[in-house]
Amino acid sequence: MPRIACLWVPDLPLCAAVRAEPRLAGAPLAVAQAGDLGGRAHVLGATPLAEGVESGQTLAEARAVCPALVHRQASPERERAAAQAALEAAATVSPRCEEAAPGLVYLDADGLSRLFGDDRGVARALVAAAERVGLRAAVGVAAGKSVALLAARAAAPDLTFEPTPQGIGGGAFRVVAPEEQAAFLSGLPLLAIDLPDELQQTLRRFGLHTLGEVSRLPPGPLAARLGPEGAVLWRLAKGHDGSALAPRPQPVRFEEGEELEWDAQSIEPLLFLWKALLDRLTQRLRARGLMARELLLRLRLADASWDDRAVDLAAPSREVAPLLQLLRLLVEGRPPAAGVTAVRLCAMPVPEVLDQLPLFGPRGASPVQLATAVARLSALVGPERVGQAVAPDRWTPFAAEVARFAPPPPPGVPDEAPAAQLELVARALRPPRTAEVRCDHAGRPLLVIGEGALGGRVVASAGPWRTVAEWWTDAPVALDSYDLEVAGGLLLRASPARPHASRGAAGPVPGGRPGRDAGAAAVARAVRIGFRGGKKTQGRPIGGH
Amino acid sequence: MTLPARRLPKDPRALEDLLRTGQVRRAPALSPRAPRPLATGIEKLDAALGGGLARGQLHEIVAPPGAGGTALLHAALAAATRAGELCALIDPADAFDPRRGGIDLRRLLWARPLDPVQALRAAEIALEARFALVALDLAGSAPKSARPRGVIEVVRFEKKLPSPGASPWARLARRAEKHGGALLVLARAAQAGTFASVTIELERGPTLWDGPPGAPGRLLRGVRAIGAVSRHKRMPPSGPLPFHLPLEAP
Numbered sequence: 001m002p003r004i005a006c007l008w009v010p011d012l013p014l015c016a017a018v019r020a021e022p023r024l025a026g027a028p029l030a031v032a033q034a035g036d037l038g039g040r041a042h043v044l045g046a047t048p049l050a051e052g053v054e055s056g057q058t059l060a061e062a063r064a065v066c067p068a069l070v071h072r073q074a075s076p077e078r079e080r081a082a083a084q085a086a087l088e089a090a091a092t093v094s095p096r097c098e099e100a101a102p103g104l105v106y107l108d109a110d111g112l113s114r115l116f117g118d119d120r121g122v123a124r125a126l127v128a129a130a131e132r133v134g135l136r137a138a139v140g141v142a143a144g145k146s147v148a149l150l151a152a153r154a155a156a157p158d159l160t161f162e163p164t165p166q167g168i169g170g171g172a173f174r175v176v177a178p179e180e181q182a183a184f185l186s187g188l189p190l191l192a193i194d195l196p197d198e199l200q201q202t203l204r205r206f207g208l209h210t211l212g213e214v215s216r217l218p219p220g221p222l223a224a225r226l227g228p229e230g231a232v233l234w235r236l237a238k239g240h241d242g243s244a245l246a247p248r249p250q251p252v253r254f255e256e257g258e259e260l261e262w263d264a265q266s267i268e269p270l271l272f273l274w275k276a277l278l279d280r281l282t283q284r285l286r287a288r289g290l291m292a293r294e295l296l297l298r299l300r301l302a303d304a305s306w307d308d309r310a311v312d313l314a315a316p317s318r319e320v321a322p323l324l325q326l327l328r329l330l331v332e333g334r335p336p337a338a339g340v341t342a343v344r345l346c347a348m349p350v351p352e353v354l355d356q357l358p359l360f361g362p363r364g365a366s367p368v369q370l371a372t373a374v375a376r377l378s379a380l381v382g383p384e385r386v387g388q389a390v391a392p393d394r395w396t397p398f399a400a401e402v403a404r405f406a407p408p409p410p411p412g413v414p415d416e417a418p419a420a421q422l423e424l425v426a427r428a429l430r431p432p433r434t435a436e437v438r439c440d441h442a443g444r445p446l447l448v449i450g451e452g453a454l455g456g457r458v459v460a461s462a463g464p465w466r467t468v469a470e471w472w473t474d475a476p477v478a479l480d481s482y483d484l485e486v487a488g489g490l491l492l493r494a495s496p497a498r499p500h501a502s503r504g505a506a507g508p509v510p511g512g513r514p515g516r517d518a519g520a521a522a523v524a525r526a527v528r529i530g531f532r533g534g535k536k537t538q539g540r541p542i543g544g545h
Numbered sequence: 546m547t548l549p550a551r552r553l554p555k556d557p558r559a560l561e562d563l564l565r566t567g568q569v570r571r572a573p574a575l576s577p578r579a580p581r582p583l584a585t586g587i588e589k590l591d592a593a594l595g596g597g598l599a600r601g602q603l604h605e606i607v608a609p610p611g612a613g614g615t616a617l618l619h620a621a622l623a624a625a626t627r628a629g630e631l632c633a634l635i636d637p638a639d640a641f642d643p644r645r646g647g648i649d650l651r652r653l654l655w656a657r658p659l660d661p662v663q664a665l666r667a668a669e670i671a672l673e674a675r676f677a678l679v680a681l682d683l684a685g686s687a688p689k690s691a692r693p694r695g696v697i698e699v700v701r702f703e704k705k706l707p708s709p710g711a712s713p714w715a716r717l718a719r720r721a722e723k724h725g726g727a728l729l730v731l732a733r734a735a736q737a738g739t740f741a742s743v744t745i746e747l748e749r750g751p752t753l754w755d756g757p758p759g760a761p762g763r764l765l766r767g768v769r770a771i772g773a774v775s776r777h778k779r780m781p782p783s784g785p786l787p788f789h790l791p792l793e794a795p
Contacts, residue, residue, distance in 0.1 A: 373654075377670055419586060444758075462754065
C-alpha cells in the first residue's frame with residue numbers, strides 16, 4: 001500500500017509574516033487583509049499572544065479586544081515565498097512532491113525508511129525541515145492524499161506556537177497506519193472536511209455527523225440523493241483515494257519577496273529589506289545544499305512598472321554580506337526611475353561545490369572559500385574588475401579581458417617549479433597616457449614631457465619600429481614605436497597617437513622619425529605610452545620595472 | 546641519540562631542563578612539519594631565501610623602475626601557478642599584461658582595486674580565502690616626489706582621502722600567518738617595515754643596447770640589475786645577486 005505524506009502550513013499569512021520578521025513572534029500580532037490598513041480590514045490570523053483576536057474580526061474589533069495589538073498587512077509576495085519554502089522543505093525529505101495549493105504539499109513517503117525510519121520518522125523529518133525554513137507545519141502520513149490531508153488536519157490542534165530564529169516552530173504530526181485507517185476515518189466529524197455549506201446542511205438534516213456514518217450507507221442511493229459529491233464523500237469515508245500523486249519538477253528559481261507599505265525613495269530601507277530576503281534565501285539554499293549562481297532583482301515601482309536587474313556572480317555563493325553589497329552597487333549605479341513599492345529577489349541555484357582536496361597536492365582554498373572570496377572581492381571592487389585575466393584574440397597592445405574565475409582542480413602531486421630566468425616585464429598603462437616628445441634636428445627623441453614620473457630627459461632611444469597588424473579586418477593598425485630610456489632609469493615604449501594624421505608640426509610622419517619635417521623645434525605630440533611592439537618589431541613590451 | 550622512555554628522568558622539571566639544554570629533543574615525526582616554501586624559480590634567489598617564499602609570511606620587494614621588481618613578482622606567480630597553487634594578483638594600477646607567458650592564468654585571480662586602500666582590503670580577503678600566494682603590486686602608486694625648492698604649495702581644505710589605517714601591514718602579516726598564505730608586496734619604497742619577514746631589494750644596472758646611438762636597427766637587449774635579500778627573519782642577509790633581464794628570455 002502506498003504511503004503519502006502531507007505537509008500543511010495552517011495560517012499561511014501569519015506564518016509568512018512571522019517568517020519575514022521573526023522578532024514579531026513574541027508580540028501580539030495580527031495579519032489583516034491586504035490593501036486596507038483601516039479598521040475595516042479583516043483579520044486573517046493572529047498569534048496566541050493576541051488574546052481574544054480571531055480570524056474574521058475587523059481590525060477595529062481586534063484592537064478593541066487587544067489594545068497592544070501589532071498588525072501587518074498580508075503580503076502576496078511573502079506568502080508566495082513561504083509556500084515555496086514549504087515545497088522546498090518537503091523536497092529535502094522526498095524528491096517526489098506535489099504542491100496542491102500554497103502551503104499544502106503532498107509527497108511520496110515510500111522507500112524513505114532507510115533514511116528516516118518508519119512513518120513517524122518521516123513525519124518528524126518533515127516537521128523539522130519546515131522549521132528550518134521558518135514554518136510551522138502539520139504533517140499527516142496515510143495511504144492516500146485525502147486521508148493524509150485529514151490526518152494533517154487532525155494534527156493541527158496539537159500545534160504549538162514556538163518562536164524560532166527563523167520564524168515559528170512547534171509543528172505536529174499524525175500518522176495513520178493502514179490497519180487503523182478505518183477507525184480513524186469513522187471517527188472524523190464531517191465538519192472537519194471542506195464541503196460546500198449546502199451539502200453540510202443536507203447531511204446534518206439526514207442526521208449524519210461523522211464519516212463513519214456516511215460509510216455505512218449504500219453508495220448508490222447516496223449518490224442519487226446528493227449527486228457526484230455524495231459519491232466522492234462515500235469513497236473518502238471508505239478510504240478509497242482516487243487521486244494519485246502527481247509529482248512535478250522542482251522550480252529552478254528560489255524567490256523571496258516583500259511589499260513595502262510606502263514607496264522607498266532611498267537605498268537604506270531597501271538594504272534592510274534585502275538583508276532579510278537574502279537571509280531567508282540563503283537559508284533555503286543551504287537547506288538544499290545549493291548556492292546562488294545568479295541573482296535577479298525585481299523592483300516594483302510606484303508607477304506599477306517592474307524594474308528588472310541581474311547580478312551575475314563571479315562565483316557561486318550564499319554569503320549574505322557580499323551579496324548585499326553587490327545589490328547595493330547594482331542599484332546605486334543606476335537608481336530606479338521611481339519609488340519602490342515591492343521587491344522580489346530570485347536566486348538561480350547551482351549545486352554546492354564539494355570537490356575533495358588532494359592528499360599530497362597543495363592545500364589551497366576550498367571551492368566554497370574561493371567562491372566566497374571572489375564574491376567578496378566583486379563586492380569590493382566591482383564584478384567587472386575581478387576574475388581570470390584573458391588576452392583577447394586580436395592584436396591590441398596590452399588588451400586584457402576578465403573571465404569567470406574557475407580554476408582547475410589542483411594536481412594530485414605538486415609539480416616541481418622548473419628553473420626560470422628573469423626577463424623584462426612590461427607594465428601596462430590603462431588607458432594609454434599622452435605625453436609630448438621633443439626631438440633634435442635628426443629626429444632623435446630628447447625629452448619626454450609627461451604626467452608624473454613619465455617625463456624626463458631621454459638618455460637612449462631606438463626606433464621607430466613600424467607595426468602593421470589587423471590589416472585583414474575593417475580596422476587595420478599601423479603605428480610606429482620608439483624605445484626610450486629616460487633619466488631615472490624608466491624604459492618606455494612610445495607610439496604616436498595618430499599614426500595616420502596629416503603631415504605637419506603637430507603630427508609625426510608615418511614611417512619617418514617624429515617631427516623630422518618640422519625643423520629645429522620639431523614636436524611629436526600625443527605620444528602614447530604603454531603600447532608594445534607588434535609582429536614586425538621586437539615583439540616584446542618594455543618599460544619593465 | 547635515542548633514549549628509551551624508561552631512562553628518561555621521571556621528574557618533569559628535570560625533563561624540562563634536558564629539553565631546554567637540547568639534550569633531549571622531540572622526535573621529528575611528532576613535531577609539526579614546516580610547510581614547503583613557494584619557489585620563485587630563480588635559483589640563486591631561492592637559495593638566498595632558504596628555498597623560496599615562506600608560507601604565512603609577508604615578503605616585500607623594493608625596486609625602482611626598471612630594476613626587475615615586476616619581473617620578480619611575475620616569476621613568483623609563474624612558478625607557483627605552474628606548481629598547481631592558487632594565486633591572487635592584487636593590481637590597483639591595472640598594469641598586468643596577460644599576454645606574457647609563463648603564468649598559468651587559470652590559477653591566477655586578478656583583482657583590480659580602485660585605490661591602495663581597496664588593494665589592502667582585497668589582499669586581506671585573498672589571504673583569508675587561503676590563496677597560496679597573494680601578490681600585491683603597489684608599484685603603480687608612486688611615492689610622493691620631493692617638492693622642488695622655491696615651489697609654494699597651495700593648501701586646500703578638502704575632504705580627507707581615506708587612509709589605509711595605522712598599521713595595515715600588521716593586519717596583513719597576521720592574516721598571512723593565520724591562513725598560511727605567502728604575501729608578496731612590490732613597492733618602490735619600503736612599506737611594511739618590521740612586519741615584513743623578508744625584504745628583497747633590487748637596484749637598477751645599465752641598460753643593454755645593440756648598435757650605436759641613432760643608427761637604424763638599434764635594439765634594446767635588456768637591463769642588468771643587482772638584487773639582495775636585505776632582511777630575513779630566520780637567515781642572514783644575502784650577498785649581492787646579479788641579474789640579467791633580457792628583453793626576451795633565451
